[in-house]
Amino acid sequence: MTKKRLWITRRLSDATLDRAKRDYDVVINYDDTPGTAADLIAASADFDAIIPCHSELFSPEVVAQFSDRLQIVANHSVGVDHCDLPALEGRKIVVTNTPDVLSDATAELAMLLMLGAARHAVAGDRIVRTGSWDSWSPAFMVGKQVTGARLGIVGMGRVGRAFAAKARGFDMEIHYFNRSELPPHQAQSAIYHDSVESLLEVADFLSLHCPATPETLDLMNVDRFARLPTGAVIVNTARGALVDEDALMAALDSGQVAAAGLDCFKIEPGGNPALAKYDNIFMLPHIGSATRTTRDAMGFRALDNLDEFFAGKIPKDTL
Incomplete structure (x- = not known):
């Protein structure tokens, strides 16, 4: 069976990337720079699925330019305020997140x-x-x-x-x-x-x-x-x-x-x-979920959602 094509937009944990490479035809952004609007639009024509982070912005303007190939956006995050859910739903693109694990x-x-x-x-x-x-x-x-x-x-x-x-x-x-x-x-x-x-x-x-x-x-x-x-x-x-x-x-x-x-x-x-x-302000650079255990769990949860979707099931973390 031909493997589904997957774009991983950032440098996720090694365990996550190893599993993704085993199960999907995957392209990984090892440069670890945020995906631009142009990147997302191009990816919609080349990939069946994307695992993005909060750094990639799925605005209505961007989603309106997507091709029909992209089927699922499996977020590597709990928050999805970077995704315009009505726009993605309008294009019949499934959106999932990674609750519980972080x-x-x-x-x-x-x-x-x-x-x-x-x-x-x-x-x-x-x-x-x-x-x-x-x-x-x-x-x-x-x-x-x-x-x-x-x-x-x-x-x-x-x-x-x-x-x-x-x-x-x-x-x-x-x-x-x-x-x-x-x-x-x-x-x-x-x-x-x-x-x-x-x-x-x-x-x-x-x-x-x-x-x-x-x-x-x-x-x-x-x-x-x-x-x-x-x-x-x-x-x-x-x-x-x-x-x-x-x-x-x-x-x-x-x-x-x-x-x-x-x-x-x-x-x-x-x-x-x-x-x-x-x-009197104690500041950290948005690292709430940044432990090895949690990063592995988030990546695996995103991949679980992809596996369920491509097996014809409704992913449990569908929004």
């Missing part, structure tokens, strides 16, 4: 960011690393205690629940906002709020775990930062679109927000250079 890795990173932001990790590292640590006092680098604090989670999906589970190890009181209230076995005694505003009022720490949609653009804006308890800490490991970065800096300047931990930004790659002047 929840723990992303939740671990959210915990790192929360702790680092709360305990002055950036400033402390700089002071020691530059040889500036030459004194101590009881008032030196006093941070915000996590244990026993109230944690607000926006978006109680797989990652949000994984983060809540880890936060319970710090005896945090879990509050959450979600599109719907969770059943008790998933909520695990977390307190439900039917509005973001209600949640913010009790969130000593706030962690964002919702998708980027038109409704969540600038979810955290001037008005909502003002609703937080004074001295709150905010963490974002979801999408940069959720936070108005100018509003965040204003909240940090006023002391309304004590610190922030960010793994994602409005502009990626690169981030916002204006944020760099803040020692």
Whole structure:
């Protein structure tokens, strides 16, 4: 049987690439540069399937120029805000993602960011690393205690629940906002709020775990930062679109927000250079799922979806 032709747009894990080469006629972008609109349009005529990352943008304008050969886009990501789903559906192209497998890795990173932001990790590292640590006092680098604090989670999906589970190890009181209230076995005694505003009022720490949609653009804006308890800490490991970065800096300047931990930004790659002047922002370059275990699992999940599709089945992660 002739193998289906597959384009893998980025340098995925070695285990993923080995399996793909075994089962498909595969072209791999070993240069590991983002696929352009022209690349995607050309690929639609040459390949039966694409495994893209969040760096490839399937806009309506791009999808409108696709040929009829491309049958499936099996994303190597959970988020699909880089894909215009109605446009792809209109071309009868199946779209899948990779849920479940990156929840723990992303939740671990959210915990790192929360702790680092709360305990002055950036400033402390700089002071020691530059040889500036030459004194101590009881008032030196006093941070915000996590244990026993109230944690607000926006978006109680797989990652949000994984983060809540880890936060319970710090005896945090879990509050959450979600599109719907969770059943008790998933909520695990977390307190439900039917509005973001209600949640913010009790969130000593706030962690964002919702998708980027038109409704969540600038979810955290001037008005909502003002609703937080004074001295709150905010963490974002979801999408940069959720936070108005100018509003965040204003909240940090006023002391309304004590610190922030960010793994994602409005502009990626690169981030916002204006944020760099803040020692109370702990920043990482969008690496929430970047563990070897998770990268292998994401790649295999994408390939599982392809295998199911080309076997005539509906992939379990079809969107």
